[in-house]
Amino acid sequence: MSRRKLTRQQRWRVEKIQAERTERASKKDERDSERLDAGEYGTERPGRVAAHFGRSLEVESVEGDQIRLHRCHLRANLEGLVTGDQVIWRQANDDSGVVVARGERHSVLERPDVHGQLRPVAANIDQILIVVAVEPEPHPNLIDRYLVAAESTGIPPVLVLNKSDLLPEEGGELRAMLTRYGELGYPLIEASARGEQGLETLWTQLAGRTSVFVGQSGVGKSSLIDRLLPDETLRIGALSTDTRKGKHTTTTARLYPLPLETAVDGERRGDLIDSPGIREFGLWHLDERELAEGFIEFRPYLGRCRFRDCRHRQEPGCALLDAVERGEIHSQRFASFQRIRDDIAAS
Numbered sequence: 348m349s350r351r352k353l354t355r356q357q358r359w360r361v362e363k364i365q366a367e368r369t370e371r372a373s374k375k376d377e378r379d380s381e382r383l384d385a386g387e388y389g390t391e392r393p394g395r396v397a398a399h400f401g402r403s404l405e406v407e408s409v410e411g412d413q414i415r416l417h418r419c420h421l422r423a424n425l426e427g428l429v430t431g432d433q434v435i436w437r438q439a440n441d442d443s444g445v446v447v448a449r450g451e452r453h454s455v456l457e458r459p460d461v462h463g464q465l466r467p468v469a470a471n472i473d474q475i476l477i478v479v480a481v482e483p484e485p486h487p488n489l490i491d492r493y494l495v496a497a498e499s500t501g502i503p504p505v506l507v508l509n510k511s512d513l514l515p516e517e518g519g520e521l522r523a524m525l526t527r528y529g530e531l532g533y534p535l536i537e538a539s540a541r542g543e544q545g546l547e548t549l550w551t552q553l554a555g556r557t558s559v560f561v562g563q564s565g566v567g568k569s570s571l572i573d574r575l576l577p578d579e580t581l582r583i584g585a586l587s588t589d590t591r592k593g594k595h596t597t598t599t600a601r602l603y604p605l606p607l608e609t610a611v612d613g614e615r616r617g618d619l620i621d622s623p624g625i626r627e628f629g630l631w632h633l634d635e636r637e638l639a640e641g642f643i644e645f646r647p648y649l650g651r652c653r654f655r656d657c658r659h660r661q662e663p664g665c666a667l668l669d670a671v672e673r674g675e676i677h678s679q680r681f682a683s684f685q686r687i688r689d690d691i692a693a694s
Contacts, residue, residue, distance in 0.1 A: 388437035388438065388439055388444070388445060389437055389438040389439075390437065391435050391436070391437055391447065391448075392408065392435070392436060392437070392438070393408075393433065393434070393435060393450075394406040394407055394408045394417070394419075394433075394434050394435075394436050394446075395407045395431065395432065395433055395434065395602065396428055396429065396430050396431060396432040396434060396470075396602070397416055397430065397601060397602045397603075398430060398599055398600070398601045398602070399428060399429055399430055399599065399600070400599070402420055402421055403418060403419065403420045403421075404418075404419050404420070404421065404428060404434075404446060405417070405418060405419075406418075406419045406434060406436050406444065406446065407602065407604065408436075414604050417436070417438065417442060417443060417444050418443050418444075419436055419443060419444040419445055419446050420443075420445055420446070421445075421446050422445065422446065422447055425446060425447075425448070425449060427467060428446070428449060429455075429467045429468060429469055429470050429600070430468070430469045430470070430599075430600040430601060430602050430620055431469045431470040431471045431472060431557060431559075431600075431602055431618075431620055432449055432450070432452070432470045432471065433449070433450030433451075433471060434446045434448065434449050434450065435447050435448040435449075435450070452470045452471055453471055454470065454471060454472050454473075454500060454501065454502050455467050455469075455470050455472075455500065456468045456469045456470070456472055456475070456500060456502065456559060457500070458496075459631070459632075465632055468559075468600055469559050469600050469602075469620050471557055472502050472557050472558070472559050472620065473502070473503075473556035473557045473558065474502060474503045474504070474505055474552075474556055474557075474558050474559075475493075475497045475500075475502050475503070475504045475505070475558070475559050475561060476504075476505050476506075476507050476552075476558050476559065476560050476561070477490065477493045477494070477497070477504055477505065477506050477507065477561055477562055478507045478509055478560055478561070478562035478566045478567065478568050478571065479506065479507070479508055479509070479562060479563070479566055480508065480509040480510040480513075480562075480565070480566040480567055481508075481510045481511065481513040481514050481521065482510060482513060482565075483563060483565050483566065484521070485521070485524075485563070485566075487524055487679055487680075487683055488683045488686055488687070489563060490506070490528070491642070491680065491683040491684075491687065492630060492687065493561060493562070494528075494533070494641065494642075495630055495633070495638065495641030495642065495687065496630060496641075498640070498641040498643065499630075499633060499637060499641055504533060505533070505534045505535075505536065505552060505558075506525065506528055506533055506534065506535045506536070507535075507536045507538060507549070507560075507571070508525060508535065508536070508537045508538065509538055509539065509540060509566055509567040509568075509570070509571055510539055510540070510541070510566075510567060511537040511538060511539050511544060511545065512539045512541060512542060512544060514537075524679075527677055527679075527680075531643060531644055532643070534552070536548050536549050536552060538571065540567050540570035540571045540573070540574050546574060546575070549571070549575070550575070550616075553575070553605065553616070553617045553619065554616055554617055555616065555617055556617050556618075557602075557617065557618045557619075557620065558617065558618070558619055558620065559600075559619075559620040559621075560572065560619065560620065560621050568621060569621060572603060572619055572621050575605070575619065576603050576605070576619070600620055600621065601620065601621055602618055602619070602620050603618065603619045603620075603621065604617075604618050605617045605618065605619065630687060630690075630691060631690075631691050631694040633691065635658070635688060636649070638684065638687060638688060638691065639659070639667075639684065642680060642683075642684055644675075644676055644677075644680070645667060645676065645684070648666035648667050648669075648670050648676075649666075649667075651666040652664055652665050652666045652667070653665070659684075659685075667681065
């Protein structure tokens with residue numbers, strides 16, 4: 348994704364809007380401070396961000412065996428909260444509240460915004476479920492982008508094949524491609540939102556973890572979550588009959604707790620985060636070494652080339668090229684690496 352350059356007038360408008368927002372937030376913060384001092388808010392309590400809407404949040408709190416959502420706003424000094432953040436908040440008499448602090452994050456998922464700047468999407472994630480489907484047909488390069496993005500964050504990825512009931516008996520190229528990812532050590536779950544196939548395996552994978560669902564639009568992320576959380580109402584989109592590509596149906600990252608009745612030993616079964624559908628992960632912020640390390644089978648060969656400044660193109664003694672020649676690295680994965688590298692260079 349290339350960085351978008353703003354004109355002088357556009358920069359002035361952006362700065363003006365930001366200044367106005369800062370002024371409004373400052374006034375709001377002053378009123379909150381007065382209400383806090385006057386004792387209009389309750390005691391501090393833990394919560395978790397379930398959704399983010401500009402300056403307001405939905406904060407999830409566990410009260411006995413119930414999970415409740417409270418519309419809260421932020422103190423002016425708390426910028427950048429995202430779905431999944433652990434927070435400290437105080438409740439008002441009308442069931443709303445104010446978030447006063449953010450807890451430490453153990454992981455953050457980021458992606459570029461329209462200006463090419465990295466922005467956090469979700470926090471405190473234990474695994475990334477990369478959903479692909481028989482339709483729209485998955486492309487290895489797109490899957491590789493998701494895997495590299497996951498590897499760069501240190502969050503373990505899991506591949507989920509949705510609509511597996513549409514897969515031909517012989518499996519074809521899709522089966523062969525997924526088998527190659529399995530041989531690399533990536534877990535693969537075959538499921539279908541249309542039936543019960545694979546759902547029990549998916550439940551087991553989700554148990555006790557916070558998971559984020561990502562994937563190309565139309566692969567059925569929201570449909571899968573709808574099967575896992577039948578009491579939640581999600582907007583499910585249909586495939587375009589013209590292009591067979593998916594329509595975007597989810598507009599903001601949202602956290603869904605798995606039902607308490609499925610808890611094990613009194614502990615919550617887990618949480619799901621459904622993120623906005625995106626067709627491509629921007630990886631321009633990675634340098635060549637970081638990109639190469641995102642291909643896990645490359646790692647044993649990195650640093651073993653004849654030349655220290657090897658670019659893994661046509662250089663003699665390139666350890667990666669030699670591994671491809673010997674069949675130790677699949678040529679399709681290496682081609683994916685080259686394409687992503689060139690895209691980054693052109694961004």
